[in-house]
Amino acid sequence: MPLRGGLEWLRARDPGLRAVRRSARVTLVACTGFYVARYGLGNHVAAIYALFGAIASGGMSFVPGTPRERARTLLAVLPAAAALVTLGTVLGVHSWTAALGMLGVGFLVSFAGVGAPRLGGLAGGLQALYILACFPPYAPATLGARLAGLATGMVLMAAAEMWLVPAPPPGRYADRLARAAAVASRTLRALAAESRSPPFDSRERLITASQELRMSRVPDDERPTSASARHRALCQGATYMRHLLAQTWQLAQEARDTPGTRDPAAARLLQASATACHGVALGLSGRGPAPSDAPYTAGAADFEAHRIRLPIWRANSAAVVRGGAIALDIAHTGTFLVTAVRIALGAPVPADTTPPAERPGPFWYAGRPTLSLYARRLQTHLTPRSVYFQNAVRIALALSAARLIVGALDLGHGLWALLATITVMGTSATGTRTALWPAFGGTLAGAAVVAVMLYFVADHVAVYAVVLPPLYLLAFSAGPVLGMGWNQAFSTIAAAAAFAQLGPAQPGLAAVRFTDVVIGGVTGALVGLLAWPQGGTGELRRACSRLLDQSTRSVTEIIDTIAGDGTAGDAPARARLAQLIAEASYAQYATERGDPDPAHPADKDWMAILLAGNRVITMGQNLLDHCPPGVLAAWPLSAAHLRDAAHRLRLTALPLMYDLRSRKPCRAPVEPPAPDVPTEHAVIADVCAASDGRAPDPMSYYAVDAAIWLASLQRLVTAISPSTEGRTAAQG
Template identity: 80%
Template sequence: MPFGGGLEWLRARDPGLRAVRRSARVTLVACAGFYAARYGLGDRVVAVYALFGAIASGGMSFVPGAPRERARTLLAAMPVAAALVTLGTVLGAHAWTAALGMFGVGFLVTFAGVGGPRLGGLAGGLQAFYMLACFPPYAPETLGARLAGLAAGMVMMAAAEVWLLPDPAPGHYADRLARAAALAAGALRALAAEPRPPVDSPERLMAASQELRMSRVPADERPTSASARDRALCQGAAYMRHLLAQTRQLTQDARDTPGARDPAASRLLHASATACHGVALGLSGRGPAPSDAPYTSAAADFEARRIHLPVLGASGEAVVRGGAIALDIANTGALLVTAVRIVLGAPVPADTTSPADRPGPFWYAGRPAPSLYARRLLAHLTPRSVYFQNAVRIALALAAGRLIVGVLDLSHGIWALLATVTVMRSSAAGTRTALWPAFGGTLAGAAVTAVMVFSVTDHVAVYAVVMPAAYFLAFSARPVLGAGWVQTFSTIAAVAAFAQLDPARPGVAAVRFTDMVIGGVTGALIGLLAWPQGGGGELRRACTRLLDRGTRAVTEIIDTITGNGTVGDALVRARLAQTIAEASYAQYATERGAPDAEHPAETDFQAIMLAGNRTIIMGQTLVDHCPPGALAAWPHSATHLRDAAHHLRLTALSLTYDLRSGKQPSALIEPPEANVPTDHTVIADVCAASEGRAPDPLLYYAVDAAIWLTSLQQVVTAIRPAAEGRTAAPG
């Protein structure tokens, strides 16, 4: 194969050569530290810890961000790594104390990842520091040398992140949001113009919405930490997706009824376009933080005008509907502006949510990062949390593996625990899938090392030459050749490293394979016994709760404004269910790389997340603006709204049943027929009740509620057993 063709083949499997760059950095730093300590200082302890310091912080840790951000993260983690090495050194006196320590470290380090991808990315490396220190020989007098080697390896690794083949800075989720806002601004400006120019195609608006989905975003760009900025980015994306969906609806309506226009609604759309333009400029760094000032006069003008306009015939109904959607866009845009101001660190208005309805949508604004992190930790400190489950499973597997290795007195027992970390996944099925490539790769590596040890015997120079090449191939093999090859080259590299410390025994290859089998089987058994369904099982339960509580909130709100009930805590419960479901989906997404890619018949969980977002966003807006019992005086419209809300709940019931049972979703209840209430039906009732005059102002709440219910019905009906890329919910 020509070199150019080989490079293209490599780039296709490793975009940007990120794995190759990372492998080169880790290999050069690890080998440089090892050789300098082993042959320059003549200190074996420093050599081992310098080697593992680089491997654990650079090869076993996956810290997102720009090179300087990764370097700062590694340096900030050094005190924790030193504490773990110290703890392992102290508890390594006995197998049972080491195993107890392994359980505590395994749980705490893994569970700490709930705070964000940087903490989660450090988990494997931090666990390795304790593992190495808690194995024989028990030598507390070498703690100083251990810490010196650790510091050397981590400092050199941090420096290499910045100056040695640094990766290109990853993209920013804020840039995606800025592009979507710019597209929305253009479409809204076109809808508001007179005469109206050609508007953007609905397909472009849909595509921009899909690009905001987390499953479309590289892992190192996802705003998933507990910080206020990342929370606001996620929340702003939800508002943006709803705004795009409603803009898309107006675009389609403009094609169907080109003559239906309301000057006040046009001014409101223009104000929304101005605000979205400000969002795009602020997020891209080309302007100040956006302001919701454009909405103030336009919204007041629209509200004052629409309650005085008579409605006549089909054109009047189209004007009423277009105005209601324009107001929905404006309300959503105001929320988007607030979220973006939090992202940019600009001041936001005080929370006006009533004490009974708190927490409000922006409860986290202005709170210090440690308190937000502590809040998230407490929220997930429950057996229902996937993060909690995963932490317990890994802690049990590592503790059991350490105890078994201690009881059997296996040499190089750390290999067994590293094997457990390698094969453990969030589900038993995922663990089994990772197990066989690990076994096969280790067996192949053991065969090669057996031949190498037999042929080379005690010629240390050969091992010194083999080690860098083996480590380079081990760290770069996963995306290029597959997980099995990682174990093949890791086995060769590990034997080559330890052969430079002590004479290699002929049975070292068998020891390596035995440790891998013990560690892998231990992880598989724990995975089978403790929450074997992993993120998929918990995600189904979380989505069941979200659909159930979300549709309960919808019926409760509609019953309240139509005079048949009172507002309870259903919306608060739906908000909590949404938080847990989003966290479960994030964990589930890590199990397969690309959700649904290998299982195209699975439920479109992302559409369920979108339904929950719309329930909370629009439900809270309606509760804030529509008084209880406001529509009781118009029983016909009230009945239509209640029927639509209950039909929505029935549509979701078949999904919740299938999700509970773990079956593939069956055919849903048919979409509403012509005689079932929709926004068109309710608007027609409002216009008929007005008899050509301006409707009573309270009747516009019925219009706003109808727009909301129709939007939710479209999303829930679109949830089908299909891949995310093939079936997309509106917006």
């Protein structure tokens, strides 16, 4: 029974035993290569590089993907690893040349992961290989043995990823999107049945499906964060899906409150939307072909032609008009969703018809090769405003400074100083402080054990050989299960046991190791605290604040344009630029491992902010394309309601923008006046009254569409405002 309880405890801390499996693979490969080279071939150099080759590519790296994909990645990066070992061997002749090389390697290896999560996950391991090679002894004649040991460790590690207790393949973000599409399809199909309301739990399922698409709810190895068109399309498709779910939630709420008010044409449109969502679910799950937007486009055209001919005279006409407008919004959103899903599945999509003045279009990346998109992301982040750039510079400066200090002090085991620097470097000051004290405490505890071990075991090599595998097994699994301090303690003991088999064990090794870690840790901490301590969240906050600012300004100017009081000017263009910057910031934020959102529910729903910006751009441009300037002046009451709603949206966003910039809620937030009647209801009532029992002017329906648009934006921004921090409204 104690054994069962221990397994349950371990599974609770390590779901699927992923860390234990990974630890077993790395330990077996590292020790096998080390023992074969050390005792079978008698080559100490090859032994240490076989050991570090496995540790760098398995223990110090995080490569997302399936076992086969991880194996391919390790084999593909082997030439780069060999180049780094060669460079470190050559530049190790002097401390200053090794430090200059460390500066370049530290930056390039870190920055290269900007659009490739697998390469970014290998950054620490690749840097460790250069670090190992650039330390004394300076022995270029041993380069062949170094490369042979490295190749042995990495090739065995690649084979182990596939065949040795392989980890279960990670979940797919596409499956989350498919499940959300299936939920939307079922609910829309129920809503299309005029005689009954959707199932009782439909609204709860819609909320759950929307929340599961948030990146903060997605495991690290499942997030679509690369620069490829597929990953971009999945992220964009999730944004459209969340809006589709939110509007479906609105219809489900209305069906509960006012059943039996569905227009037959709107019901047919909802049925077409349900069919298209079902196709999305089948395509993403691999059970069907790529979806088609034909149901959406045909249903939307039929509905628009129908609603402008429909006389308005019944008592429930307002509910019919509102439900139809929301159904049309769902269909338009679904068209964008299908295009994104087709890109993700590699299916052809129509050519971009976005006018040059309105580019880049929403799917500018479609059809572009991955290498081109990766180069574009590299270019985009080659700026001090990019956290990728900031972090690469910080790591390069810290490692280079640590290498100079180690050389100046002539530390015999200075390798551990630079490894400690890598350990404590985070993307923010908080991350650095969090890593620093466990690193020191764990190393101190491990050093104490090493001192005792070296005193009692002395030069009995067989004892070190026996304890090495269990020590590394504990070292690689202790971090995820128990914390960094335990990882540092067991790593310190394991490293001492490994090096004790290559030469005489010195009694003072424990103190030397602790001194090295203190030097490396302090150097990394100082550089980490002084250089750009905000991390990915800080840049994302600024970008999202800018997006909300430009988007709400654009909404106001668009409404003024169609209401006859102004002109949009370059407002949509500014909003599009802010959207691109925010999307790039969100992509880099999503690559940071261990997002705190589940444990800290007060963190913002970043995807909802991107959704708001996306809705401003797509729907706002649609209104400008179809509504001549001043067209709504013929309905002054509706125009006034729309202007008030746009102003209220701006006021709602102001405290959120302040909160994002300052990291603290606004002390005196602007409270926008709540309308006596919701905007969409007031505008619809005006349209119904103006029709006087006749079919209304077709242009008046654009006032209805604009009201539905503003209402959805108001709900979305209200859900993530400081006053509601810590929750996301059901419809958002």
